[in-house]
Amino acid sequence: MAELQAMRFLQGCGLNILHRNYRWRGGEIDLIAQDGPTLCFVEVRFRHRPDRGSALCTVDARKQARLVRAAEHFLAHTWQSGACPCRFDVVAIEEGMQLTWVRDAFRTTWVPDTW
16 A cells, blocks of 8 residues: 555656566565656665664665665666666655655765666
């Protein structure tokens, strides 16, 4: 339900959703979207219990590394439109359905040939 809400929100902001739940053995990307010329790898996080921390805080270094590996796999094996700018976004949904979209939520030093 949270992914569907995030997808609809992003579409309402003008993004074109290309894939949902892109899976690879090294990780999963909840949504892959295009924002103009930029390819966005979007992690959707939901927290219904605020006492366990915010949804944004759950995208730690380990999760980021898995997202980067999955993005690398997507670019190498699925993406066929040539080089383009890429970014990693997070959509966090808290109890009460408060949605926060963080564009370019984290950066990586890894730059594949196809970016």
